[in-house]
Amino acid sequence: MTRSNGGSAPSFSVIGDGIIITGNIESKVDLHIDGEVIGDVKCLSLVQGPSSKIMGAIVAQNASLSGAVEGSIDAGDLNIASTARIGGDVTYETVTIEQGGHVDGKFKHRSSKSPNLAKSTVNAREIAAPLELTDGDKAA
Secondary structure (H helix, E strand, O other): OEEEOOOOOEEEEEEOOOOEEEOOEEOOOEEEEOOEEEOOEEEEEEEEOOOOEEEOOEEEEEEEEOOEEEOOEEEEEEEEOOOOEEEOOEEEEEEEEOOOOEEEOEEEEOOOOOOOOOOOEEEHHHHHOOOOOOOOOOOO
């Protein structure tokens, strides 16, 4: 299903609940997945519904993930919802993780402005853990 913005080109495509696609998907428009994809997904912008599953790599400029993902993710602006369950490494420019969102993999920040800067790798559990200050860390 595609939706049009009034022009001749559709603005996004939908893979509905109950649909299973086996194979890679490459889209030049936004993609909304409520079904299941067994393969890699490459698109401009991805919205994943909470009951959907993607078993493959995701590459998107923007991604809002709410369901299950088994595979790596490479996204500029990434939003991980509280219902998301991700098993794979994540490369991002900006990331938001709602409380309850689960990622089992490594996070790697990439900067589009400064590609020569050192990349940092952070464990997802370290991001979710609250920061605790000791008396030596507190400002006087």
